[in-house]
Amino acid sequence: MNIIDDKKLSLIMKLAISYVLLLNFVFLFYVFNTDPSSDQTARGAVFTNLLVWSATLYAPLAAFFLYDSWKEQKQYEITKELMIDVITVLSDLYIKIGKAINLAERLKEIDNDKITLQSFINAKELRNVDDLNKIYALIHLYENITGDKALMKYKSNFDKTTFEIETFLTKLDLLYLQYFESLDLKIESNFTRTQTYKKDEKAIVKNNIDAINNIFKNPMPFSNNEIPYDLSFDQSKKNFERSYENFIQKISEILNP
Template sequence: MKKLENLVATLLAVYAIILTLCIAIYAIFKLLEVDITLATNLLLWSAAIFAPIAVLMTYTSWREQKRAEVLAQIAMNLREKINQEVGEIRYLLNFIDNIKNIKSGSINTLDQNVEKIVKIKKCLSKDLGILSLELDKDNNCFLKMIDLLNLIENVLRIRGFGIADEKLINTCLSINYTSLYGELVEQLEKIALYRFEDD
């Protein structure tokens, strides 16, 4: 609502400035005894100048509003998807926590878990990437979630070759998923309510 009020106020201010200039020029013409029809045409000209300026400013405002609507829809869809996958991601992190103890004979379990993380990444990555690019925030939770999903997949794929890369496992487990999930949901709710930055 504030943006609409600001736009109306700006449009009125622009028109007032144009009208004031035209009236000043009209007064100058009157003092110089210039033809009155020229002065009248000048006032009409002010309205003609104002129309495209108003259209341009309104279009810019509409474009920002449309962008906000699209991002809000993506955020609502992503929140729903994240809530559906939260249990699976927790399961995979617990699995990785115990991955050193998994015997190489459990390759079916590893394969199933690789399929799970690939499915989760396919479901979430596009929307996470769009929001990360559009909101352009450094070190944001969208990029952190993409990194976590990539780390989980890498740990599982490498373990499928019989290697338990402790450094990679520790990096994956060092991410506080509960905190990241909470931050992500909070950001998605803000976007869904058209609040892209902290007020």
């Protein structure tokens, strides 16, 4: 049963239970405040008036329950729209960075093959601050509506792992650009191209190759709240993917409680 059906059922139960309780009160009031020996017509009139009174009293109560249910459903609909927007922006950013990671990993073979990437990694353009700010704004709005502060933790972790992987990508971008220019490579197609090094070519870019290999082999120093730590490229990639998966999982829990 989805959340809308649950809310409808909850509303029906609230309306039914409240009216039953009100009728019980009317009945008890009638029993304890009506003389059994009095005229039957008079007792009937009293009971009828009590029913009218209960209906009058029930009307604003029912209106309150209906309004409260409408407000909850409207909040859920707004929350759903916000979360869908977050997923859209988040997934687009994840795919964009994921493509850059895949390109970067081709450079792990640069010691064996001359590699011409279909485009430069350009990691400096990947970290779209507008997208990250948009995600923050959507979550902040969600917090104001629901009072739920849990989601921002996942966003902060995604920001952190995004920064880490893009630090690697930025360095690889600069190093590959030097390698690219040293060999005077040309982009001839939309595909990554691997070739055997020609005579003396590898010697020309040996320092570039070593520098690129060092990025993959050696951990890089980072700092979080002034606490230093080291991180490898592969671990950074795993952390980035995990933070995205956890973020999406948390949003799914909000959409499907």
